[in-house]
Amino acid sequence: MKRINFDQASTSFPKAPGVAEAVFSFLKEGAFNVNRGTYGEAYDLAYQIYEARENLSKFFKLKDSKYMIFIPGATIGINMALKGLLQPGDHVLCTSLEHNAVIRPLAQLALQGIEYTIIETNKQGILDLDKLEQQINNKTKAIVTTASSNVIGTFLPIYEISEICQRHGLYFIVDAAQRAGTFSLDMEKLKADALIVPGHKGLLGPQGIGAMAISEKFALEAEPLLPGGTGSLSHSLEIPKTLPDRFEAGTINLPGIIGLNAALKYLLAQPKDSIAQHELNLTQAFITGIKENPRFKLEGLDQIENRSPVVSISLAQDDPAELADLLERKYGILTRVGLHCSPLAHRTIGTYPQGTIRFSFGFNNNLEEVMFTLDVLKGLGI
Secondary structure: OOOEEOEOOOOOOOOOOOHHHHHHHHHHHOOOOOOOOOOHHHHHHHHHHHHHHHHHHHHOOOOOHHHEEEEOOHHHHHHHHHHHHOOOOOEEEEEOOOOHHHHHHHHHHHOOOOEEEEEOOOOOOOOOHHHHHHOOOOOEEEEEEEOEOOOOOEEOOHHHHHHHHHHHOOEEEEEOOOOEOOEOOOHHHHOOOEEEEEOOOOOOOOOOOEEEEEOHHHHHHOOOOOOOOOOOOOOOOOOOOOOOHHHOOOOOOHHHHHHHHHHHHHHHOOOOOHHHHHHHHHHHHHHHHHHOOOOEEEEOOOOOOOEOOEEEEEEOOOOHHHHHHHHHHHHOEEOEEEOOOOHHHHHHHOOOOOOEEEEEOOOOOOHHHHHHHHHHHHHOOO
8 A cells, every 4th residue: 555644744754865875874884973083084074064054054044154053853952042041030922833842841941930921823823913012021031933833834924023023132033843944944034043943844854853043142142951072172161152062062963964964955956945836736735625525624724825735624523533543544644633742723723632633745745645635535424
């Protein structure tokens, strides 16, 4: 049975061409360390890591690559940003579409005297910017937001939120897990203090690696979450202030970086916005088919403007988990079901606690797979 992966929002698969080969070659031919050895192999590897950092900076339009920090993943990056910048007594704003990667660190920080306010979006995920700005007070230190909902795909107006942050002198932290790679993000225009991206979703790289593009202000004011060895200034008991070392203590995920760089080379070689357009075309076809099926309710926006290729549907009476199980067992269609680590989003759209079944499309999916899935859903008789 052919397997159809419509769970691309969890992690991309297949990965970009060349990723697996690059990782295998590194582990087989040159798995040395970086910033430690004073021999040719270590210097060669240092150049490869430099190249990956440069490619990430080029991809996200970051002028100086020393502000591009390698991280194990978006969750770690969000914790680094929040816990590195905030102090007891500070106040933070976020939205009701946030992933638990944001909400759980905020809930933990609340136990340490940091307050946070959740700004509700409407059921389509549209954020009222005036409502957001009205919640800023003299203790507000930062706004943290997802760039795109992992439940319903709606884009948050991150460039407009950035302007609010600049007007009020706030830190701006962006969780770009569901937008980075597939859609263009411009650090020069966004002016985020921390733009956090995983390598394994839209960037089509391996799991366990990500990146955080930081501002000069972040570099000067944030405390490192994990101090440790950097291979530089080893005589000092304090972690160096030099970048990127300050935020990259320990041995970083070198196989992951090598694989991510292979993915970046692939993405940089593609025509501008071609992958996004392909995935949104599939999204449009799927939305059109779902709207014609009275058994299902489309959650969120019913058009492809200002959204990612993530579509959630709910059932009036039946359990979405049973449908997801049936699609996988009988038809080989892979989806994700439940609350998607975003319970607040499901409360916002009215699908809590049962959740939804989520379909998310990738660069390697095609229209034939979408139409087959729509035919299956039409014939199930649920």
